[in-house]
Amino acid sequence: MSIxxxxxxxxxxxxxxxxxxxxxEHKALIETIDRRKVLRGTLSLGALSLxxxxxxxxxxxxxxxxxxxxxxxxxxxEFIFRPDHLAPTYSEAExxxxxxxxxxxxxxxxxxxxxxxxxxxxxxxIADKRPWTAQQLAQLPQQSMIIRHICVEGWDxxxxxxxxxxxxxxxxxxxxxxxxxxxxxxxxxxxxxxxMPSALHAQTMLATKYAGDPLADPFGxxxxxxxxxxxxxxxxxxxxxxxxxxxxxxxxxxxxxxNWFAGI
Amino acid sequence: xxxxxxxxxxxxxxxxxxxxxxxxxxxxAMLIMISSGWKIYNDDVILGWLHxxxxxxxxxxxxxxxxxxxxxxxxxxxxxxxxxxxxLVTGRFRRMLFPIRWREFIKDVSDALHxxxxxxxxxxxxxxxxxxxxxxxxxxxxxxxxxxxxxxxxQFSELTALLGGFQTVRIIHFLCMSAxxxxxxxxxxxxxxxxxTLVAMVTGGPAVDDMKAKAS
Numbered sequence: 001m002s003i004x005x006x007x008x009x010x011x012x013x014x015x016x017x018x019x020x021x022x023x024x025e026h027k028a029l030i031e032t033i034d035r036r037k038v039l040r041g042t043l044s045l046g047a048l049s050l051x052x053x054x055x056x057x058x059x060x061x062x063x064x065x066x067x068x069x070x071x072x073x074x075x076x077x078e079f080i081f082r083p084d085h086l087a088p089t090y091s092e093a094e095x096x097x098x099x100x101x102x103x104x105x106x107x108x109x110x111x112x113x114x115x116x117x118x119x120x121x122x123x124x125x126i127a128d129k130r131p132w133t134a135q136q137l138a139q140l141p142q143q144s145m146i147i148r149h150i151c152v153e154g155w156d157x158x159x160x161x162x163x164x165x166x167x168x169x170x171x172x173x174x175x176x177x178x179x180x181x182x183x184x185x186x187x188x189x190x191x192x193x194x195x196m197p198s199a200l201h202a203q204t205m206l207a208t209k210y211a212g213d214p215l216a217d218p219f220g221x222x223x224x225x226x227x228x229x230x231x232x233x234x235x236x237x238x239x240x241x242x243x244x245x246x247x248x249x250x251x252x253x254x255x256x257x258x259n260w261f262a263g264i
Numbered sequence: 265x266x267x268x269x270x271x272x273x274x275x276x277x278x279x280x281x282x283x284x285x286x287x288x289x290x291x292x293a294m295l296i297m298i299s300s301g302w303k304i305y306n307d308d309v310i311l312g313w314l315h316x317x318x319x320x321x322x323x324x325x326x327x328x329x330x331x332x333x334x335x336x337x338x339x340x341x342x343x344x345x346x347x348x349x350x351x352l353v354t355g356r357f358r359r360m361l362f363p364i365r366w367r368e369f370i371k372d373v374s375d376a377l378h379x380x381x382x383x384x385x386x387x388x389x390x391x392x393x394x395x396x397x398x399x400x401x402x403x404x405x406x407x408x409x410x411x412x413x414x415x416x417x418x419q420f421s422e423l424t425a426l427l428g429g430f431q432t433v434r435i436i437h438f439l440c441m442s443a444x445x446x447x448x449x450x451x452x453x454x455x456x457x458x459x460x461t462l463v464a465m466v467t468g469g470p471a472v473d474d475m476k477a478k479a480s
Contacts, residue, residue: 021380063328066328066331066335067331069331073334077416080419082419150430152326153307153308154310156430229419257325257327259330259331264415264416264417264418
């Protein structure tokens with residue numbers, strides 16, 4: 001039995017055969033196609049695709065150009081930032097429990113911080129540099145906010161954070177609020193920094209609690225930064241030190257090419 | 265090719281030089297934005313089954329995709345503003361894209377489905393072309409707007425709320441990209457089928473008579 005069957009009537013096959021008129025109509029046109037031009041066009045398209053090959057690795061002229069653009073975008077974001085504009089807040093019913101874990105390592109690799117011996121070290125343009133214990137911080141006026149966490153990857157969740165308002169804390173320790181940056185050091189060697197206007201925003205805090213309970217180890221116990229106006233990765237966990245400074249220092253992710261300002 | 269007799273020197277070409285420059289800048293911006301956007305998308309996919317192959321994405325890691333995307337956005341937005349301004353001020357949009365007559369459109373769609381819709385005259389767009397070009401312009405406005413909201417959802421929180429929230433905006437941005445990619449496939453295929461249109465976008469194409477164009 002032959003596997004090649006003669007054509008049968010089909011809903012999808014025109015009864016009168018395939019219409020040859022387009023071929024006749026375009027015959028002259030097809031003959032005018034300049035093969036060299038088509039080839040040349042393909043080549044330049046191919047060359048464009050090689051652009052992606054320029055930025056493999058962290059160095060090279062393309063990478064320094066793109067980092068220059070990223071630095072320009074920092075300036076634009078400073079300009080866009082509305083210091084008095086509050087991020088939307090949500091109801092307790094919308095709070096996700098537990099929060100979503102994300103770090104530069106897996107959740108099994110967390111090295112928990114001992115809250116009893118932990119201290120918050122202060123340095124730089126701060127009048128009173130005495131370190132703070134968890135108990136001392138707990139005695140300061142507490143703030144609570146239910147805000148959206150937005151990750152640079154695209155996911156988000158609503159969380160309830162409580163702790164000490166960063167602006168009030170900086171005022172209390174006599175920090176120079178006209179300085180440019182507030183720099184954070186963490187127990188996991190993570191570093192982050194905020195521009196001063198973002199640090200002084202009403203919804204920027206040193207968080208010690210999530211959904212009313214002390215922070216769990218994966219989410220930054222005993223103290224983490226939480227701000228409503230930055231991408232997730234700016235919210236340093238397991239904070240051990242705060243420095244107020246005018247000198248820009250690269251941070252954990254900005255060193256690897258992520259945008260430093262990272263405002264939302 | 266067109267001769268360059270002195271009498272024709274002042275005659276307007278179908279695609280004037282500024283338009284051609286903006287068209288090709290836009291083409292580069294599109295390639296950068298789509299391929300780097302795919303890189304960013306791959307880090308947290310919207311559709312579980314859809315990952316873009318690394319070979320089609322721009323940037324080594326996610327941060328490089330982001331760097332390209334936030335560089336490309338300037339080219340796309342500034343060039344787009346220049347293009348729309350040019351189209352409105354010179355009357356090109358009005359001349360080339362309007363009017364769209366409902367009856368013509370139905371006939372043209374029917375012709376297109378039978379593969380007999382003429383699209384070989386680059387000086388005259390049929391109703392389907394007109395509607396597609398207008399549609400893609402609107403998609404362009406929407407993808408830039410949603411892009412701005414995704415970049416600054418809190419600073420522009422009013423706009424975020426108006427568009428249905430962060431994740432909704434993300435999906436709109438993704439659907440706009442899909443529409444643009446589909447448009448590009450059709451646009452490039454048809455341009456290759458009638459290479460004269462492609463050549464016209466490089467050389468400027470035939471000289472056109474404004475008076476005649478207006479009358480038609």
